[in-house]
Amino acid sequence: xxxxxxxxxxxxxxxxxxxVWGAVTVLLGVIISxxxxxxxxxxxxxxTYGRLRPIHTNAGIFGWGIGSFFAAxxxxxxxxxxxxxxxxxxxxxxxxxxxxxxxxxxxxxxLGFNTSKEYHEMEWPVDLMIVILWVIFSVNAFxxxxxxxxxxxxxxxxxxxAALVGVAVLFLVNAGAxxxxxFKSYSIYAGTNDANVQWWYGHNAVAMVLTVPPLAVxxxxxxxxxxxxxxxxxxxxxxxxxxxFMYLWTGAHHLLWTPVPDWVETLAMAxxxxxxxxSWGVVFNxxxxxxxxxxxxxxxxxxxxxxxxxxxxxxxxxxxxxxAVRTFSAFIHYTNWVPxxxxxxxxxxxxxxxxxxxxxxxxxxYGREVYSIKMANMHFWLVFIGQTLFSVSLWIAGVQxxxxxxAVGADGSLTFTFMDTLISIMPYFWIRSLGGLVYxxxxxxxxxxxxxxxxPGAAVAQTA
Amino acid sequence: xxxxxxxLLLLLATAAILVGTIVTMxxxxxxxxxxxxxIAEVTPYTALENEGRDIYVREGCNNCHSQLIxxxxxxxxxYGPYSRSGEFAYDRPFLWGSRRGGPxxxxxxxxxxxxxxxxxxxxxxxxxxxxxxxxYSWLNDAKVDAAFAVRKMDVLGFPYxxxxxxxxxxxxxxxxxxxxxxxxxTDLPRTGKAADKAKGLRKAEENPLGGDPAAxxxxxxxxxxxxxxxxxxxxxxxxxxxxxxxDFEDDELFxxxxxxxxxxxxxxxxxxxxxxxxxxVAFLQAE
Numbered sequence: 001x002x003x004x005x006x007x008x009x010x011x012x013x014x015x016x017x018x019x020v021w022g023a024v025t026v027l028l029g030v031i032i033s034x035x036x037x038x039x040x041x042x043x044x045x046x047x048t049y050g051r052l053r054p055i056h057t058n059a060g061i062f063g064w065g066i067g068s069f070f071a072a073x074x075x076x077x078x079x080x081x082x083x084x085x086x087x088x089x090x091x092x093x094x095x096x097x098x099x100x101x102x103x104x105x106x107x108x109x110x111l112g113f114n115t116s117k118e119y120h121e122m123e124w125p126v127d128l129m130i131v132i133l134w135v136i137f138s139v140n141a142f143x144x145x146x147x148x149x150x151x152x153x154x155x156x157x158x159x160x161x162a163a164l165v166g167v168a169v170l171f172l173v174n175a176g177a178x179x180x181x182x183f184k185s186y187s188i189y190a191g192t193n194d195a196n197v198q199w200w201y202g203h204n205a206v207a208m209v210l211t212v213p214p215l216a217v218x219x220x221x222x223x224x225x226x227x228x229x230x231x232x233x234x235x236x237x238x239x240x241x242x243x244x245f246m247y248l249w250t251g252a253h254h255l256l257w258t259p260v261p262d263w264v265e266t267l268a269m270a271x272x273x274x275x276x277x278x279s280w281g282v283v284f285n286x287x288x289x290x291x292x293x294x295x296x297x298x299x300x301x302x303x304x305x306x307x308x309x310x311x312x313x314x315x316x317x318x319x320x321x322x323x324a325v326r327t328f329s330a331f332i333h334y335t336n337w338v339p340x341x342x343x344x345x346x347x348x349x350x351x352x353x354x355x356x357x358x359x360x361x362x363x364x365x366y367g368r369e370v371y372s373i374k375m376a377n378m379h380f381w382l383v384f385i386g387q388t389l390f391s392v393s394l395w396i397a398g399v400q401x402x403x404x405x406x407a408v409g410a411d412g413s414l415t416f417t418f419m420d421t422l423i424s425i426m427p428y429f430w431i432r433s434l435g436g437l438v439y440x441x442x443x444x445x446x447x448x449x450x451x452x453x454x455x456p457g458a459a460v461a462q463t464a
Numbered sequence: 465x466x467x468x469x470x471x472l473l474l475l476l477a478t479a480a481i482l483v484g485t486i487v488t489m490x491x492x493x494x495x496x497x498x499x500x501x502x503i504a505e506v507t508p509y510t511a512l513e514n515e516g517r518d519i520y521v522r523e524g525c526n527n528c529h530s531q532l533i534x535x536x537x538x539x540x541x542x543y544g545p546y547s548r549s550g551e552f553a554y555d556r557p558f559l560w561g562s563r564r565g566g567p568x569x570x571x572x573x574x575x576x577x578x579x580x581x582x583x584x585x586x587x588x589x590x591x592x593x594x595x596x597x598x599x600y601s602w603l604n605d606a607k608v609d610a611a612f613a614v615r616k617m618d619v620l621g622f623p624y625x626x627x628x629x630x631x632x633x634x635x636x637x638x639x640x641x642x643x644x645x646x647x648x649x650t651d652l653p654r655t656g657k658a659a660d661k662a663k664g665l666r667k668a669e670e671n672p673l674g675g676d677p678a679a680x681x682x683x684x685x686x687x688x689x690x691x692x693x694x695x696x697x698x699x700x701x702x703x704x705x706x707x708x709x710x711d712f713e714d715d716e717l718f719x720x721x722x723x724x725x726x727x728x729x730x731x732x733x734x735x736x737x738x739x740x741x742x743x744x745v746a747f748l749q750a751e
Contacts, residue, residue, distance in 0.1 A: 035598070036565070039588070042598035049598060050524025112522035116557050121524075145470050152467050161470060162477040169481065173489075180619050181612070184518070191552025192496040195560055200489040204481075244477055248484030257534035258560065259549035261495050264488050271484070330536055334564040401564075406538040413737020414541050417689050418567045423594055 006078045008365045010091040012454070014071030015358055017099055019447055021063025022351075024106075026443055028056040030436040037429045046110050054121040055109045060346060061119055061209060062130070063102045068354045069163075069213040070098065070137060075361050076156050076220045077141050081148030086140050094136045101129040113183040117198050119205050120174055124185045127175045134171070138164040155236045159216035162244055166208035174201035192259050200251035207247040210345060214353050215282060218310060221357045222286055225302040231288035239281030246275050253324035256333065265326070272324030279317030286310040301376045305356030308384060312348030316341070331406070336425065337398025340391040347387040347439060355379070355446060362453050371452035375445055382442030389435030397428035496549055503550030506651040508622040509644070511632055515608045516644025518616070519637050520559070523600065528565030531648065541735050544571035544649065551651065556620065566597060571649030577729020579703045580694065581642045591693040603638040662722040665738055671714040673742045674749060683747025686740050690733060699748070704730065709749050717745045 035041045035049045042048045078085055085091050105122045113123040122130070141164065145157055174197055177185035187194050223230050230236065252260050252268035286307070290296070296303040319341055322328055332338065359370055370376055404424065407415035466473045495501070509517060520526070533539050535546040547570050552558055576584075583590055586604065588597035610632040617624050673679035688697070694704035701707070712720070721741050724732030733741065 036596055039596045039598055044598065044600060044602050045523075048523065050527050053527045054524060114522055114524060116521040116524070116526050116559060118562060142470065142474075153470065153473070157470075158467070158473060158477075161473050162481075165474055165478050166481055169478075169485070178619055180616050184616070186616075186620060187557040189556070190497055191555045191558050192501075192549045193493055194556065194558040195552075196492050196496070197489060198558070200485065241480065244480040245483065248481050249488050250484075252488060254562065255560075257536060258532055259496075259501070259547060259552070261492055264492055267488055330534070334530055334562070336563075338563065405542070408538065408541070409737055409739070411737040411739055412541075413740060414538065414735040418542070419592060419594060419689065422596065 004078075004082055005084055007074070007085045007088055007091065010085065010088070010095060011071050011075045011361060012365065013092075013095045014067055014074065014098070015361070015450075017095065018064050018067030018071060019358075019450070021059050021067055021102055023443065023447070025056055025060035025064050026436070026440045028052055028059065030433065030440055032056055033429065033433040033436050037426055037433065045112070051110060051112060051114075054114060055106050057119055058105055058109065058121060059102065061205070062105065065209060065346075065350060066213075067098060067102075068358065069209075069217070070094070072217045072221075072354065072357045072361070073141060073160055073213060076216065077144050077160060080150060080154045080157050080220070081144050082150045083144065083148060086143035086147060090136055090140045094133065094140070097129070097133055097136065101126065101133050104129060108183065111183075115177065115185065115187070117174065117187075118202055120171075120198070120201060123183050124175070124177055124179055125182060127171075130171065131175075134164075134167060138168070154220070155230070155233075155240070156216040156220040158240055159212050159219065162240075163208050163212040163216070166204070166212065166244075170201050170204050170208060174198060195255055195258065196252060196260050196264065199254040200248070203251040203254060204248055206345070207243075210350050211243075211247075214309075214350050217357050218282070218286065218306065218353050221302075221353075221360055222289060222306045222310075225300065225306060225356065225360055226290065226293050226296055228289060228293055231285050231291065235281050235285050239278045239285065242281075243275070243278035246271050246278065250275065250324065253329070256324075256326050256329040269324050269326060272321045276317060276321050280314060283310055283314040283317075301370075301373050301380065302356050302360055304377075304380055305352050305359070308380070309349050309352035309356065312344055312352060312387075316345045316349055319344070331402040332398050335398035335401040335405075336394045336428070337402070340394030340398060343394070344387065344391045347383065347390065352383065355383070358450065362450055366454060368453070371449050375449045379442050379446045379449065382445065383439050386435045386437070386439030386442055389438060390432050391435075393428040393431035393435065397425040397432075400425055400428075497553050501549040502553065503548060503652070505653060506551055506553060508554045508620070509647065511610075511613050511617055511622075511624050511628045512608070512635060512640050512643045513647045514616060514620070514622065514644075515613055515632070515635075515637070516640035516642070517559075519603065519641050520644060521557070525569075526559045526561045528561075528563065528597075530561035530564050530568045531570040532560040533568060533570045539568075543568045545652070548652075551649075554620075554622070566595075569645065569648055573646045573648040573650035574726055574729075575724075575731045577703065578642055578646065580729055581645055582638065583703065585638060585641065593693070600638075600641075603641055604636050606637040608632055608635050608637060608640050662719040662734070665722055665734060665741075666715060666718045667738070669715050671718075671742050671745050671749070673739075673746045674714065676746060679743045679746040680750045682740070683743035683745070683750075686736065686744045687747055690736070691744075694730075707748055709751055714745055714749065717748060718742070721745070 032049050032052050074085060074091065105126050108123060108126055109121060114121045115123060141160060145153065176188040178188060179185040189197050219230065219236065249271035250268045252264045253272050256265050290307065297307060323332060323341065359376060363370055401421055404416045404421040409415050466476055533543045533547045540546055580591060586601040587599060588595045610629055613632055614629055694702055695707050696702045699707045718741055721744060722732060722734045724730045
């Protein structure tokens with residue numbers, strides 16, 4: 001078969017820069033977690049929790065998340081299309097423009113140019129940059145697929161195409177705002193409508209950014225790394241279309257018990273439960289692919305990352321629907337349970353699948369094994385333990401808040417003040433910070449391993 | 465077939481995501497912010513309040529504070545009557561928040577005095593000893609920009625007079641922030657006569673627990689957790705008055721604690737319940 005000259009430099013470029021932004025987001029996360037236990041670490045006006053937290057979330061979602069997806073999708077799309085990327089120049093420009101956009105977002109958020117909308121805090125000029133960035137990527141990815149040399153599109157390409165259109169629709173609608181100046185705008189929606197549009201966006205950003213692209217990655221890299229075909233093509237078709245159809249109904253589960261119309265909340269609740277099916281369709285497809293291959297969990301460090309990732313995804317997609325039920329939401333909404341939940345998705349599912357994918361791509365692109373498998377194993381355990389400490393401590397804190405906020409005495413009086421509750425969860429905040437530090441150590445070890453793998457003429461320090 | 469045709473796949477994917485979008489995101493516009501949920505008493509923000517709201521957004525206060533009281537008994541007991549759609553008709557953007565790292569602020573307006581807010585923003589721990597709220601003292605140093613404020617009011621379509629704008633001259637960002645906080649949740653008229661509610665809770669003229677040493681000890685803890693910030697750790701007074709034993713009758717103290725003095729910045733503490741309020745009264749009347 002003819003050998004295709006893939007553009008790997010764009011993949012490497014996005015890997016390196018997504019790692020930079022990944023380090024920024026984890027480091028910022030650790031810093032703001034310490035601000036919650038030591039308020040004297042807030043240095044106004046720029047370095048307060050209120051200004052840094054949006055930079056943490058957006059650097060995570062857009063810098064590390066989308067940056068690493070760009071890397072993996074450029075790798076996957078070229079190989080599944082069996083041709084070089086449609087435009088090298090456009091890809092190169094996209095890498096620079098991506099960094100310019102992330103820097104613009106970080107600087108403007110630090111200066112307080114903030115729309116308040118979660119995961120969409122950037123003001124309109126940065127929104128415009130994000131739109132341009134997405135159009136560039138969409139054109140290049142679509143044209144590569146359009147001119148492909150392999151007639152049938154593999155599962156990962158379906159997810160890629162769905163993400164292109166999904167992100168575009170969500171982002172454009174939620175960005176609707178009237179500018180007053182270069183860095184101040186007002187939402188075109190008001191009050192309850194604004195809330196409903198925002199959480200239609202917010203929850204489906206989780207779908208179109210933090211679920212669909214990493215699923216494309218998972219479907220490609222698990223079978224590749226395990227050297228075995230995906231278990232069921234039919235299951236992947238059912239899971240794909242039902243996921244796309246069902247996700248968009250669920251945004252209002254972030255707004256249970258609010259003035260959003262009751263029937264919207266009920267639909268969101270019902271569809272959230274139904275989403276368990278397509279989510280677990282993928283989980284089972286992953287697990288059953290490993291039939292007869294489970295020894296690779298011991299022998300192949302990549303499989304550990306992918307199977308841990310899809311397991312976190314499975315837990316995430318059970319816990320999420322549970323939280324979307326009115327009675328449970330009444331108990332844990334507004335508590336620290338919720339950041340415990342989202343971090344299992346980001347630190348467990350998304351980051352773990354991307355760590356595995358980056359190791360695999362680096363081995364292939366440099367034509368050698370990873371610098372140190374021992375280090376990769378240590379990386380795995382550090383992020384696994386860091387993630388677990390983080391989420392479990394916040395779940396306990398959230399349950400405690402839920403109980404104490406709602407505790408009522410025999411005479412109908414509230415048992416605890418708000419401060420009683422806050423003081424009582426401080427130990428869990430410390431454990432969470434510790435979990436963040438352990439995770440950060442794992443990430444830094446990963447960088448070092450990747451750097452050594454890529455170093456020209458690296459001596460391979462290989463041990464099993 | 466769609467597995468071989470990327471354009472078809474794109475079209476089908478778009479259709480799949482548009483169904484849920486139209487039903488749950490587009491259709492609610494026909495219910496919300498219409499006559500059906502409008503509340504006549506709700507007014508737009510004044511120029512100064514709107515400046516405060518923009519500062520609230522700029523500083524990311526919504527990362528820790530919600531502004532949405534759910535129709536759940538513990539929420540209503542702690543924060544006041546549950547939020548209604550029409551109350552938010554002028555909120556662009558909405559600021560309901562998603563986490564209560566700090567308390568809900570939907571009805572913080574008129575709960576405390578202006579003075580309490582000024583001190584709390586500059587040094588939160590002076591009013592609430594163990595809070596993890598950051599300091600915002602620099603808001604005292606920045607002045608609001610009156611010309612820019614006018615442009616914002618025009619874009620939002622909120623009414624204002626020349627007098628409102630002239631009054632902005634010399635106001636600090638702190639003034640704006642406090643004005644905004646004091647507006648929150650105050651549009652709805654207070655329901656019922658507060659004094660009657662307190663009497664219903666009180667049920668007696670004299671303190672059934674008066675002079676009981678165990679009650680006084682418990683009352684002391686209640687005082688430390690709820691009252692010391694304003695009335696001083698030693699009851700000597702701070703922004704609230706000194707509270708010496710015998711200054712007030714038992715029933716007078718009970719009613720003031722339960723209902724607060726809304727015009728004087730004293731919040732009501734009916735959420736403590738009858739038993740603990742009597743214990744607190746016992747402590748306040750003890751030497």
